[in-house]
Amino acid sequence: MNRPFLKTFPNFLSLLLCVALGISFAGGALHAQSTPGTQPARAPFQAVFRLDGGDTTYAFGVNERGELQQIYWGGRIGASDTIAPPKSNPDWASFDSSYNNTPQEYAGWGTGLFHEPALKVTFADGNRDLVLHYVSSFRSDEHSLDIMLKDISRAVSVTLHYRIDPATGILARSATIESHEAKPIMIEQAAAAGFALPPAHYTLSYLSGRWAGEFTLNQEAVRPGQRILESRRGSSGHQINPWFAIGKNDAADIVDEEHGEVWFGALAWSGSWRITVEQDQLDAVRVTGGFNPFDFGYPLKSGEKLETPVFYAGYTHNGMGEASRLLNHFTVSNILPEAPNPRPRPVIYNSWEATEFNVTEAGQESLAEKAAALGIDRFVMDDGWFGQRKTDHAGLGDWYVNKEKFPNGLKPLIDKVHSLNMDFGLWVEPEMVNPDSDLYRKHPEWVLNFPGRPRSEERNQLMLNLARQDVRDYVYGFLDKLLTENQIAFLKWDYNRNWSEPGWDQLPPDEQKKVYVQFTRNLYSILAELRVKHPNVEIESCSGGGGRVDLGILHYTDEVWPSDNTDPLDRLTIQDGFTYAYPVQVMMAWVTDSPHWLNQRSTSMAYRMLVSMQGSLGIGANLNKLSDADLSTIKRLTGAYKQVQKTITQGDLYRLISPTNGSEFSATETVSTDKSQAVFFGFVHSTQEGRTFPRLQLLGLDPGAVYTLSSIEGNTVEGTPVVASGAWWMNHGVNLQLKGDFQGAAFRLEKK
Template sequence: MSVGLISVTSPLKAATAPQSGPIRYDSAARTFRMDAGDVTYILGVAEDGDLQTLYWGKRLRIQDPSPAPRTEGGSGFELPIDVTPHEFVGWGGGLYVVPNLKVSFPDGNRDLVLHYLSHTIRENTLTIKVKDIERDVVVDLIYEMDPATGVLARSARIENRTKEAFTIEEAFAATWNLPSSSDYQLRYLTGRWASEFNLQEQALHPGKVVLESRRGSTGDEVNPWFAIERGAQPDQDTGDVWFGALAWSGSWQINVEQNAANRVRVTGGFTPFDFAYSLKPGQSLDTPKFYGGYSDGGIGGASRLLHRFELDAVVPQSPNRKLRPVLYNSWEATGFDVNEAGQEALAEKAASIGVERFVMDDGWFGKRKDDHAGLGDWYVNPQKFPNGLKPLIDKVHTLGMDFGLWVEPEMVNPDSDLYRAHPDWVLNFPGRPRTEGRNQLVLNLARPDVRAYVYGFLDKLLTENDVAFLKWDYNRNWSEPGWPAAPLEQQKQVYVEAVRNLYNILAELRAKHPKVEIESCSGGGARVDLGVLRYTDEVWPSDNTDPFDRLRIQNGFSYAYAPGVMMAWVTDSPNWMNNRSTSLEYRFLSSMQGGLGIGANLNKWTPEEFATAKTMIAQYKRVRSTVQEGALYRLISPENGSEHSVTESLSKDGREATLFAFLHSSQLGESYPRIYPRGLDEAGEYSIRALDGQLDSRIPQHASGDYWMHHGIEISLRGDFQAMLFTLEKVEAK
């Protein structure tokens, strides 16, 4: 046995291998302790073999005692199993709370009682094996703790070692248990198309809150993220916060339960709605990963911790990912009416202002002239591009930009050669209507032939063309989620197998074409989660590009996801969404808080607009690394009808703070609120500099971090839809 690996095959047998690293097993107390970042997580094995959560919170000293597992009493109406903080529990023995695993056996039995069997420890990963008290149903509970942030990934592998198939009716990845408290506040994100990532806050009370998507994909109606804070804190940066995010891009469910004793348990995984997974002997099912973390730095600290984890441990190429390039997308300029000459003309204009990536959107393939036809026929339209894509790509390269394409691989129009040849390839119930959304149907990616087709045309496209970027779109939810080609008992597995194949396609494409970057887009932000972010470099939060609306959308987005993966575009004014007119500077500053893109019709810009855009893009490149990689502080929130919004991004080395300030409308001659930066070195000296807008001449050019954070900064913004950008730069000591 190698050093660093501990294996215990009996609950009575002590570990003898050296115990080093962040995970320790106390054989006498039968407890596991994980320490990383500023977090400690402790679980233990009770006398009856149940796994219990014992502690999750701020890091404890190594000499501190660990709490011991215990079984609490109850009444005939509240059995001990329902008040015990289980790590992972089967449905059986009088359980009334949400179980992690519910199984139906061929003989009609549905009782499942899981007890500890053994465990292994390898570096940052703990695997605990639990088994039913009678039947050979074995579950591996997998814990992976990130060394830097203490974010814990939990998942389960359910294995059938019996001699007959059984049906899994519910499968949740993990349960997070919080101590008893009567003042918990729950945050989560809801939305709809063009109004995604709305932050919801509510006090928790005894009962259950269900967050769920039944749509076949993540969904923008509610995002698979939560945060629970103890007490209502006066600002963003104080207080205990526990948070979690489910890494799954299909239908999902998170249950937040608080019992009468004010204990909270959060259980997440596949939604049980319309779900059944038949597991044959020797087969296994892996749940999604359910990430959880803790911060004593308030919801702001929790966000920054999650952002750092995402950028350093989740997204492709982490922790040394590339900065997002400045992008131009041709959609609003040309719609479906794309051709070689028109795209080349746009590319020249984009290059002139400093754009680094040119993306041609919808309309380049098949018989695509509108959204009624062509999806599924992924060949270059010969009328629009008689010589293929190479001349356009070569032109883009000569202009100093790389080239990207829009694709929607998982969909098909009924008016397409693909659908006429393979009408059975879509999700459907035989003999029933096929509901169209945006004039398209959903390909059943669970089918091996569909998976092969989708991978095949994408691989061919990337092999034959020097494409650096794919904007991967997904413009409708599922309907009629049938899989008639599969055996009846396996048809509901479509919810799992389709998403697995999506991930496999993305992984294989990235392995074969490692220089290609991918954006996850789903009619805006309907597929943003830590599952798809494992395979994509950036996400599109919303089709709504109104710069004022975007302040609130981007604010909500930032609670769960890092600005470094968020794309934001500068588009035309008046904006198509609200007919709102704003200055080009305001539009740029709104979009410069993430990955910057330009989607406006450059064919209509004036020379003055080109000059302004060139200046703004240069300013963005100056602060890009701080915005995309730094720590985000929400200084003034745009929520609840606020007239003001201020964000600060602090560079990883703490040497630069970039601040964006926005004003909706001046009223009654009121001054702009004083701005108080966060996170600076109190004793360090910082110089202040306006990149866009003007600072009051009375503001000192240099002052300590203490001064800026506690005295604050007064700026003058007056009028409607005004904004400015300024920086604080640390001065080298002489």
């Protein structure tokens, strides 16, 4: 597997020399201290390892028993400060041993561990006890570190991979588990990492949802016991997203958007996953995340390895807003395919609402002409172009161009789109098959199934078992052929159901549960191979909306589809939640028809445009039915958006007023990284009792600079200056003329 930002280049001798001499490295660097001694199995060798990046220090070390123990994770401490080697925590009476009470970096299930283990295995002889001790350390570069652990007697080792980002202090952690036992072992649970926080009052934040209602921010007190965040669905899921934040809420340290200590993290895995947040009996908090152990079993033969996903985590003392800004900048700069400088997303038009399955060459060309007149950059033809795809009952799996709809293939349409100065995109759903398809009739064994059991359909489709090599090769093959034979710039990659009957009867029974890992590995490998062979093709991850949004898929895709729900009022809360975990750069936001199909709510075109302009803008409305006035509004605001798009999508986001919990108002502001431009939006749901829109005190500007205010849409109150200092806009603030139902406004500030 490609492990982003955790490349391993062992340098054992150089690290041992550094440890022995007490050498440290400045910047976002590794520091190693040591108390001289031999390996932990024979004597109390104790080393301390320290990683510094941004405003964060992460420190851990080898305790007197040889276990790898976390010491500190928080604000950056002085380079010359000495961190003492860790000492294991004592027993708590006879019911909680020292092993159970000590915050290990990667704890094996053994020696009376009752907390969530990082690794649980069963050996061929039935032994299930695993105790991991420090063996050695490897430094790949000044920001990276590998630590090898090994069981105290069995030939099972774990290499922990660490890399800290020097700019943000975000730590990337993963593990490689290797067996050299004579007989196979069964891995029953494998985490990427475990993190620990000392006793305090904490608040947990996480994102929940459902289809058409994704990315709802939840906040609750961390209490004794476990809070499980997970997906068992084969993908990251609409229901819970693999992201968390934990804020410290002691009496003198209350967390809000811009204040307070926050620890946060996101798991880079697009399959079934689990994050466990656990307050133990001594009030400490542990966070463990990786593969979901439900229905999980991964056998390792001698010499085989299992690599976990990457678990990214960070710290800030500047509140939830700064936590999201750090993670979002890290994602843009380190994870996206075009990192560190991804291009702003093209403004797209998608044909779905205009045509659904009834696509024709003439109809698509007509839509393309209308889209080009609005300043659109990319024309995307959605479902219905292939096989016998006239409804959602047939055709999935048969990826040939329908000759009735496109007698001469896709080339005439693509040429037409190019002649209009747009590039061309296409919808696909590669991992699915309809029972009514040539592919399924030829290969019914290619779907996930348990022989002799029913095959559950959702949306009239089954899931191909991408874990199989022949299925993987078929999917890659038709996509490669499609992209080779046509000038396609973009794929909207959909995935419209969750798993059922996750059988893989090609393999022996004790190996079939590997399907959960191999399916996702093969998905990643297809995406990676396509990107190498077709480097100019961009890809969107779509899963009926936000069903597969995570840092794993974002290493291979350029954007994601947050929700099938494009109702602008609902989108305010969906987009608000989304931005806690993911950057605006990847958040596609469409303008669609009114009344909206889901809620039957009617809204103005300007309101719909402004909501979508807070993300990467797309148009999905039926252009054949829009009025001239609406078309004019789209064209005008699309032009205005392009002038500020980079600031909106890659700048520093400030959530000024939340749209959640029944708020009448909401507002966001984004400031370019050099503070030369700012864009802010205000929205009112429904004015009540004549209340005016709250004064917006802006954030993130250069207080000593002078900024000029101009309107994108809407007005400020009389007397608002056109030119004022950053200090004025942040301290005095600005009042908007904004009343009524479903109204919006947007403004820009330019540094003089």
